[in-house]
Amino acid sequence: MSVETEFTPPPWINDKFLETAFQSGEDNNLIVRCKYIKPATASGDNYLSQMYRVHVQITRRGKQEDKSIIVKTVPFTEAMLKITSNGQMFVKEMTMYRDVLPAMHRALEKVSPGTCERFGAEYIYSITDSDKPVIVLEDLKKLGFTMAERLNGLDMDHCLLVLRSLARFHAISLALREENPNMFQKFSTTIFCEEMRSDLETFFTVNIAKLAQEVENWAGYERFATKLHKLSENAMGIWINSVAMNEGDFNVLSHGDLWLNNIMFRYSEETGKVEDVRFVDYQLCYWTSPTVDLLYFLNSSPEINISENYDAFLGDYHKTLGKTLTILGYGTLAPTLKQLTGELEKRGAFGAVAGVSVRVVVQVDRKNIPDMDKVLKEGQSVHFSNEYKEAMKKLLPFYEQRGWL
Template identity: 40%
Template sequence: MGETPPSWINSEFLEKAVKFDRKNPDIEIISFDIKRAAAAGDHYGSEMYRATVKTKENGKNDEISLIVKCNHQEGEMSKIIEESDIFRREAKTFTDIHVPVSKLLEKAFPDGYQPLAAKCIYTQELPTAIVLDDLKKQGFKLASVTHGLDLKHCLLVMRKIAQYHACSVVLRHQDPSRFKTFEENSMKNGSAGMSGFFTNIMKSVRNEVESWDDGENYLDALKTLEIKTLDRWINAVLREDDGYNVLIHGDLWMNNMMFRYSDKQDVQEVRFVDFQLSYITSPAIDLQYFMNSSASPEVLANDYQVLIDEYYNTLCDTFKRLGHEELQPSRDVLNAELEKKKVFGVLGGLTVRTVALVDRNHVPDMEKVMKNTDFIHLSEKYKEAVRKLMPLYYKWGWLNF
């Protein structure tokens, strides 16, 4: 990620964004300061900068904090993002989906409405940019975890994503044309770079498992997954038009959500970030991806059904509050979707956790990884997690494919 922001993130750009948001052409930008907003290893799909902006409006001075998201300025990731058009997709998610979703959630939960994500105040196509309210200034932060999220964090996420899924179904029922952008999977054609990333990880995992005394129990499955890993990922995500479909977040892992805590550090609220992979498909994609990539192995082993129950109960409650109980799936349908997407859960558990549990002293150079000139470093935390996950997947029969 670039330390120096692009030259176009300047006073003129920020003034345009703030004027658009405030609907006031007379706002002036007095000064601004821009710094990198995310640490290395926190986000890979964009560059993010925090802009502290001093403004003058109606004779009063104010200071606001904004997050500016843009594409990487160069390299393989920049090409992949440009080719997949995921910035336009994310901008559409904010402008065309989140605004009506917020109205539905306010209607459904009049006494306890909590936003889904940060407010988007401005988007532009060239150069691609999305400007958001700064969640950090509202008291939100990434969860500090050792091996994954605990049950309280996970339950918050399951409730929030259930509300989002339900609202997306209702909106699509009311206005299908609104979702045209999200009918095509942005990853459907893959890329040599992304293929290298997935293959690299699976080779590293296989090498680690080979050193285990019981490694032979898992090697056949890992060797199978290693062949065309990206193709398996893409095929797992693809929509079945006769199945139960929602608008998924698409990249629901622990670094794409921020939490707010009480003074006693009890987790209270969650907001989602990074909607670049929004797509209409099975809700089980978000669920398997999140639980396997981000829940601690202990939560996954002991509370898998608790999390699914929380999701389903919240989903049904949201449909009821919105007056559309006829749109909710049966529990059998949801269970069948989860079963069909179990291979996606395994892929999420093995691949995304390498980044979720990254060693800050060995943050991967994604350019080299995608060119297959460097291996993913497996942190000790990751190795401990996978040592618990593989026997679990074996026990559940998730390695039989």
Template identity: 35%
Template sequence: MALETSTWLNLCFVQKVLRNSEGNNSIQVTDISLESVTNKGDNYTSDIIRIIAEFSYDLQGDIKNTEKKSMIVKISPTLEGDRKKLVTQLGCFHSEALMMSDTLNKMNKLLGPKHRLSGTILYVQNENPTLLVLEDLAPLGFRMADRSSGLDLAHSVLALRGLARFHAASVAICEKEPKKKEMHLKGTFNDQHPPEMKDIFIKSTKALADEIANWPEVKKYSEKIGKLSDHVYQIGVNASKLFEDEFNVINHGDFQMNNILFKYNNDGKPIDNIFVDFQMCVYASPALDLHSFLNSSPSLDVIENKRHILLNEYLDTLSAIMKQLNCKTLPPSMEELKAILQRRASFGMIISFTVLPYMLRCQTETDLNDIISTGSFMYPKSDSFKQLMIKRLPLYDEWGLLDL
């Protein structure tokens, strides 16, 4: 993005943030440099800037120490338009600030520094513009994985172990503080969201129907998907519903590879991960996060041949951490977990229709304003996407998910 923000993102602002986060009023910022972190189409609800600040602070007497610190500024859209309107109506920034400064902070403390789920929130500004300042995870060695062909088994296993810790810690927190459940009830699919949110899913699904009309192997499903498109958001609402008698957790709410950063050893093998973007957290069935990940992020080989390994890793870790945290709630058995996922299979279908193509397409062209205002949605010219959909569509049809 163009860094027009420099009128307010200046030495004074950065000094205020550092004094607040470090608890040290002697901090004097001497220089800052700014760089955009995301490209068009990478991040739909915010603009993200990295600040590298040089500053000094008092030690003893007249002695000063100098340091450099890198931070991430996540800014709510400032340019007037459909994107700004939607993000404001959704309350994304308020939700993320609440999650990170309260619930997630407590979850991190339960798990300890070895298994941190997220970076630290350093500063919240509620207007002119609305923004969050977050710890920069890049200096700690975390970065995005290559998303062009999906995550391999090693990345996927790490991600699901991390998700299991997230879910287990949320159960422990909700047992101690039941009101936490009420703080996270919106998520992505909710009747209270503005119509523009629904339109994104409708337009994406219609674009899929148009696309597969050109694929001889599955073109017969094009008409069904076209008819389904106007109802797809309500199907998502129904699949996301909270049932108190089920096993429930606080879901990340948008658990896919763009929101998982990995750390690597010298051989390039992933050894750790951490999560970002907590704007859509929701208390509901863990099937939401599991379907989000399984239907958007693993490679074709992993999801086709190693799904059982991922579910075993998730459940083993979930059970172990819940026991370690002395949760009274019992984790599901594998049989129950598979039943939970099957009951909400329509949620996985929607992720395949609408999130998977974003993950597999080139990092170009479309942003949220384009999609809302013009309905433009470019499906990726990706063999992986086509192969997956050719395999999945007959299954969705067999399960009755394509019928109204």
């Protein structure tokens, strides 16, 4: 039975709601009618929200226009709902889409007119002062953007495109903060803190401990069992300490959840090569070292045969970061490559935790999508796909070599 057959649209996404959404940003002399609603993501593609793709017909001054939008609201599961509520995630994301991302685009357009793409979907409407917050956005799929296949990970071209866009995102955030510090007041806290430890820790401990048991039966990998058991015991503390902002570091606005499923790509119709990128899910943005985003992405999302190219990736990121800061007039704020490398190595154990625990969700197969309520509340581990096991056989020796494990 197909997803569409089983799906029942939420009754509150109706003509009245949609008309209110569109009239909030335009004149009120328009009529909006809902044509149909579908789930916007497949199972396993998103855990911190429910997303719907809504096709509408807009009548304005006698002319009709069909449009596709994304309506995003809170998750169904109790554990994830508690996390999103306590972390003020929808308020943060609304602020990103409504205020911060447009300001970023304007800043780049000012210094380099007509050459800069946006970092995310355009904002249409939001409700954040209720027990069921909602954000309405343009549909990036209608602009040609799609998600990459996650089981095998991203190749070099995809990774470089992501890192260059991330460098521009980080650079512009720093420039905007210099000009208007109040813009980023909502991003001084993160869910990865001691107050939220009990809600989050099980995910890390259970899955890393399960991997420790698994490697005991892998010939030549038995030595990693003890190291992984220790990592399991310390994982949440490592994560909390690593994402914390240190005043002495080079700090920017981090995306906070930059894994493969929160990135969409557009491909050339002529060559089929990847040519553009957009980030989605700005719920975990937080002011901290850019190496948090770098380690999170580089350990969770690339193909395993390129995931250890840290020096090349970091060098390319650093070059784009410095160039963007210079164009914006803040070149003196750029860190040296040595400083950036030092901050990354200081958080190396965080990279190992991300590689072991986040990649298990990235590479889970469609037949074994985890129930996050059971993972977080009951300690149920995520199923290990063959792709994940192969990734660990490559990454564990690499983490050991770098002293991260």
